[in-house]
Amino acid sequence: MAVRKIVRLGHPALRSRSEAVTPEELASASLQELIDDLLATVVEAEGVGLAAPQVGVKLQIFVYESEPQTEGEPGRYEAVINPSVEPESEELEYDWEGCLSIPDLRGLVPRHPEVRLFGLDRHGAPIDRLLTGFTARVVQHEFDHLHGVIYLDRMRDLHSLTYEDEFEALLDEAEQAGESSAVG
Numbered sequence: 001m002a003v004r005k006i007v008r009l010g011h012p013a014l015r016s017r018s019e020a021v022t023p024e025e026l027a028s029a030s031l032q033e034l035i036d037d038l039l040a041t042v043v044e045a046e047g048v049g050l051a052a053p054q055v056g057v058k059l060q061i062f063v064y065e066s067e068p069q070t071e072g073e074p075g076r077y078e079a080v081i082n083p084s085v086e087p088e089s090e091e092l093e094y095d096w097e098g099c100l101s102i103p104d105l106r107g108l109v110p111r112h113p114e115v116r117l118f119g120l121d122r123h124g125a126p127i128d129r130l131l132t133g134f135t136a137r138v139v140q141h142e143f144d145h146l147h148g149v150i151y152l153d154r155m156r157d158l159h160s161l162t163y164e165d166e167f168e169a170l171l172d173e174a175e176q177a178g179e180s181s182a183v184g
């Protein structure tokens with residue numbers, strides 16, 4: 001297990017469509033190692049999600065925090081291979097997002113508050129989960145990475161785009177220090 005370098009905006013993998021993973025590839029040692037590395041890398045970066053293109057690999061794989069951390073307990077992460085994400089309704093909610101490949105910035109992004117996540121787990125077993133709120137937002141963000149889309153593309157306008165330290169000052173002012181943004 002190794003922490004890999006997270007590529008930043010400008011790297012072509014972030015603007016490419018990723019390839020689906022074949023069953024043979026999924027069973028291979030190199031792909032299982034990639035999944036281990038994605039898990040190690042997202043934990044090291046203190047992110048809530050990470051997609052393979054963010055380490056320069058154009059394959060349809062992401063990891064996300066499936067069980068958020070609680071006091072004293074680290075979060076749990078799940079890998080999803082060849083995912084699809086279906087919104088449960090047309091509804092959209094705005095909340096803050098950031099991206100490990102676009103350091104230090106945050107912006108308000110509309111996302112569906114409830115989605116169904118389909119795909120395969122790392123052993124090839126089907127995944128079918130109904131996700132809401134913060135976790136639904138994270139998987140929409142990571143899914144976009146597999147199609148060359150970044151959260152800046154999803155912003156309706158750029159007026160809320162802010163540096164993280166300014167954002168934290170804003171939150172302090174509003175006495176919402178308990179809130180944080182989804183960074184993946």
Ligand code: NI
Nearest residue numbers: 099100101184
């Ligand atoms: Ni991201």
